[in-house]
Amino acid sequence: MKAAVMRGTQQIAVEDVPTPEPGPDQVLVKIRYSAICGSDVHRFQYGMINPGSVMGHEFIGEVVQAGVSVTMLKPGDRVVGGGGEPPAGAPARVSVGNRYSARTVGLKSTTVGGFAEYIVMDEWRPLQIPVGVSDELAVLAEPASIAVHAVRRSKFRIGDAVVVMGAGPIGLLVMQVLNAGGAEAVYVSEPAPARAAAAKALGATLVMDPRDTDVVAKVVELSGGLGVPVAFDAAAARPTLQQGLEMVRRGGQVLVVSMAWEDVDLLTVEWIGREVEMKAAYGSEPVDWRTALNLMERGQLSSKSMVTADSFIGFDEMQSSMERLMKPEEHVQVVLVP
Secondary structure: OEEEEEEEOOEEEEEEOOOOOOOOOEEEEEEEEEEOOHHHHHHHHHOOOOOOOEOOOEEEEEEEEEOOOOOOOOOOOEEEEEEOOOOOOOOOOOOOOOOOOOOOOOOOOOOEOOOEOEEEEEOOOEEEOOOOOOHHHHOOHHHHHHHHHHHHHOOOOOOOEEEEEOOOHHHHHHHHHHHHOOOOEEEEEOOOHHHHHHHHHOOOOEEEOOOOOOHHHHHHHHOOOOOEEEEEEOOOOOOHHHHHHHHEEEEEEEEEOOOOOOOOOOOHHHOHHHOOEEEEOOOOOHHHHHHHHHHHHOOOOOOOOOOOHHHEEOHHHHHHHHHHHOOOOOOOOOEEOO
16 A cells, blocks of 8 residues: 655655554554644654654544454444544553653654555544535544544633634634534634635634734733633744733633644743633543534534645645645645545
């Protein structure tokens, strides 16, 4: 089979590799779509992945072969690449360990992910895609589960007006989850025109360009001078964490769902007196995947303006697409079609 294999910092090569064989309790999945995540781009950009690894964790596909002991799935089932309940004794999340670092995960071994034509999975791991949920929407299930997890970990309450900083895939999905959860208003800060347009199309109350708008002052004004109860940092840009901490009200919260790989600015004197809170969300749990798929099935999550005809690439475009995504301006989501 073909796979996009990491060969060094900012070097990815399309190679022929052996097609994996499923074990007794495993299934072989033919990958239909595999979306490129921001964390994939960071590992490509900074070389934080072992040479020989195949990245990709936002994928969907079809079961084409099942091991002799498999009972939960059968050939022909459409599945997403995660979300299942692990067996007793297995960790539910990859972020185990008291000193876990999202920067270094993946360096201990050579990994095989979804930037390939096929992948083998333990039968418990994938979830079936509900009837009526398109492949183009289902490929967003993994980032949607992250968005659900972030909102669940936050102080958000029905009727709150909130801010989302960053309208990449995670920010756009957080915004949709907040709207589905009964937000009074969702204000979005995003400088990239394509991503700002996607936020408008998907239901943002107001989209601000931080290059020409003082977003902190605007949010404080919109909230009657108090600030919002919760701001989500889905941008990982240098100023956004500071902006979020300044724009929340006394006792408010900034929920960080992005990963900055470079230093960010913080000036504590601007917000410490309001005793605001910063909280992190990382990854997701099985309940978040199930919730995301339920929201998709109900029509409360959309791929509109996220996965479009221009989103899809082939193996021959992987290197150039990863380079382009290091500074995204034109695309919201890029999806490999193996």
